[in-house]
Amino acid sequence: MAGRTSSSKIYLDVVESLRSMIEADSLLPGDKIPSERELSDRFNVGRSSVREALRALELLGLIETRRGEGTFIRDFQEHKLVELLGTFFLQDKKVQEDLAETKRLIEIDCLRIVAFFATAEDIKRLMAWVKADMFHDDDFFLRIAILNRNRLLERIWRIVNSYARTSEMVQGNVKKEDYLALLTYLLERDEEKAIETYLIRIRNMSKGE
Amino acid sequence: MAGRTSSSKIYLDVVESLRSMIEADSLLPGDKIPSERELSDRFNVGRSSVREALRALELLGLIETRRGEGTFIRDFQEHKLVELLGTFFLQDKKVQEDLAETKRLIEIDCLRIVAFFATAEDIKRLMAWVKADMFHDDDFFLRIAILNRNRLLERIWRIVNSYARTSEMVQGNVKKEDYLALLTYLLERDEEKAIETYLIRIRNMSKGE
DNA sequence: CAGGCCGCTGTGGTCTGACCACTAGATTTC
DNA sequence: GAAATCTAGTGGTCAGACCACAGCGGCCTG
Numbered sequence: 012m013a014g015r016t017s018s019s020k021i022y023l024d025v026v027e028s029l030r031s032m033i034e035a036d037s038l039l040p041g042d043k044i045p046s047e048r049e050l051s052d053r054f055n056v057g058r059s060s061v062r063e064a065l066r067a068l069e070l071l072g073l074i075e076t077r078r079g080e081g082t083f084i085r086d087f088q089e090h091k092l093v094e095l096l097g098t099f100f101l102q103d104k105k106v107q108e109d110l111a112e113t114k115r116l117i118e119i120d121c122l123r124i125v126a127f128f129a130t131a132e133d134i135k136r137l138m139a140w141v142k143a144d145m146f147h148d149d150d151f152f153l154r155i156a157i158l159n160r161n162r163l164l165e166r167i168w169r170i171v172n173s174y175a176r177t178s179e180m181v182q183g184n185v186k187k188e189d190y191l192a193l194l195t196y197l198l199e200r201d202e203e204k205a206i207e208t209y210l211i212r213i214r215n216m217s218k219g220e
Numbered sequence: 221m222a223g224r225t226s227s228s229k230i231y232l233d234v235v236e237s238l239r240s241m242i243e244a245d246s247l248l249p250g251d252k253i254p255s256e257r258e259l260s261d262r263f264n265v266g267r268s269s270v271r272e273a274l275r276a277l278e279l280l281g282l283i284e285t286r287r288g289e290g291t292f293i294r295d296f297q298e299h300k301l302v303e304l305l306g307t308f309f310l311q312d313k314k315v316q317e318d319l320a321e322t323k324r325l326i327e328i329d330c331l332r333i334v335a336f337f338a339t340a341e342d343i344k345r346l347m348a349w350v351k352a353d354m355f356h357d358d359d360f361f362l363r364i365a366i367l368n369r370n371r372l373l374e375r376i377w378r379i380v381n382s383y384a385r386t387s388e389m390v391q392g393n394v395k396k397e398d399y400l401a402l403l404t405y406l407l408e409r410d411e412e413k414a415i416e417t418y419l420i421r422i423r424n425m426s427k428g429e
Numbered sequence: 430c431a432g433g434c435c436g437c438t439g440t441g442g443t444c445t446g447a448c449c450a451c452t453a454g455a456t457t458t459c
Numbered sequence: 460g461a462a463a464t465c466t467a468g469t470g471g472t473c474a475g476a477c478c479a480c481a482g483c484g485g486c487c488t489g
Contacts, residue, residue, distance in 0.1 A: 019287075019471085020471075021471075021472070022275055022471090022472095026279070046439075046440060046441080047440080047441065048439090048440080048441095056472080056473085057472055057473040057474070058473085058474085058475095059268055059271075059471095059472070059473070059474090060471085060472065060473080062268075062272060062441090062442090063271060063272055063275040063471095064275075065441095066231055066272040066273075066275060066276050067275050067276040067278070067279035067280075068279075069276070070235070070276035070277075070279075070280065071276075071279065071280070076440095076441060076442095077440085077441080077480095077481085078228075078440070078441045078442070078479070078480055078481080079439080079440055079441065079479075079480035079481035079482080080439095080440065080441080080480085080481060080482085081439090081440060081441075082440090082441080109370045109371055109372035109373065110372060112370055112372075112373070113370060113372050113373050113376070116329045116373070120325045120329065161318045161321055161322060162314075162315075162318055163315070163318040163319060163321075163322045163380075164318065164321070164322050164325065167322070167376060171372075228442085229442075230442075230443070231442090231443095255468075255469055255470080256469075256470070257468090257469080257470095260444095265443080265444085266443055266444040266445070267444085267445085268442095268443070268444070268445090269442085269443065269444080271470090271471090274470095285469095285470065285471095286451095286452085286469090286470080287450070287451055287452080287469070287470045287471065288450075288451035288452035288453080288468080288469055288470065289451085289452060289453080289468095289469065289470080290452095290468090290469060290470080291469090291470080
């Protein structure tokens with residue numbers, strides 16, 4: 012009975028109990044938590060209630076379960092929240108425009124950060140890659156998003172991009188020179204020019220072949 | 221059996237099925253969804269699996285259940301999930317920084333859009349509101365985020381903001397004059413000045429008292 | 430001794446059926 | 460007509476039963 016926190020739903024109590032337990036035992040990502048049956052025992056609730064709590068936390072990406080092995084604490088970075096919200100409410104028409112715009116904005120933000128903080132080596136490495144390989148426009152910006160060391164922004168970009176890709180956003184042919192020009196400006200820390208180059212590229216793309 | 225999406229966990233299939241159902245029947249916030257027993261029947265899965273899916277969605281704030289009445293789609297805004305995650309694994313320093321930075325970036329993006337597209341009436345209405353009421357800094361930017369008519373960006377802001385709020389981001393005292401100055405620049409379509417004002421405000425806030 | 434096979438045990442995954450608590454609406458009663 | 464009552468339907472919870480899978484240890488075989 013311990014500390015029944017007055018919330019009428021058991022599974023919420025379990026969530027709270029788990030939180031306390033994790034805190035008390037200072038469990039870290041990767042650590043294993045007790046089995047469902049033991050939790051059910053320890054908290055004096057049915058196993059199904061424990062499972063409802065665990066499933067909820069799993070969908071949040073806070074834990075990970077492996078059949079036959081157990082349940083483990085997971086690194087919070089990976090949470091699927093945004094993704095889920097996306098799959099749920101992202102169906103409209105107008106949303107397509109918003110997607111494109113948001114993608115653009117985030118990419119520009121990333122460019123700004125990179126122009127400011129990325130090391131010359133990183134940028135040069137990217138230039139070498141541009142020269143060497145064939146690639147998709149997405150790949151290029153994925154690398155930009157990664158260079159920016161803000162993991163959250165990177166993650167948002169990935170999500171927005173994956174949705175944007177399902178729509179038929181024109182994939183015009185952008186030439187390697189354009190990318191190289193952009194990178195050169197980044198190397199020179201010339202934020203304005205870089206963004207300008209980016210915007211020109213956008214225009215070319217939507218004009219399309 | 222329909223479209224078992226190969227994910228080994230039934231409850232995830234149910235989540236997906238629910239999503240499809242909501243989309244197909246174009247259910248809106250406030251609408252009622254079928255009872256657990258009927259869903260269990262319709263999807264050919266046990267009721268417990270349905271419940272695991274529902275509990276997860278509930279914790280996300282996507283649905284709301286009322287005992288004796290049923291389960292309803294919810295206008296996901298103030299999901300209490302936020303506090304949860306906050307108390308959970310959000311102590312990570314790096315995550316906090318990323319959150320703050322991302323919030324800043326998005327707010328600036330919103331300012332840019334508003335400076336460009338918002339009508340003078342909208343901005344003036346906001347000025348009147350600033351003058352009239354007491355408000356929280358979040359409220360102000362919520363309104364900015366809404367003015368920008370990009371719903372996706374607004375949604376991202378809401379999420380990022382709600383997470384950021386759980387951390388103890390200093391809530392310095394920003395004066396009404398600052399907000400008014402910012403809005404005035406927006407009214408004049410002076411993007412640069414507006415952002416400059418915004419950044420100064422940020423600095424004051426973190427300097428705090 | 431080395432290598433592989435086999436079965437035991439523990440874990441998550443799922444289903445079923447049974448109650449309970451509660452709500453709302455129909456029904457009865459005054 | 461209004462109040463009290465009953466009833467069907469809904470979520471909340473539990474216990475118990477299987478299944479599928481991973482890991483471990485012991486046994487057999489070469």
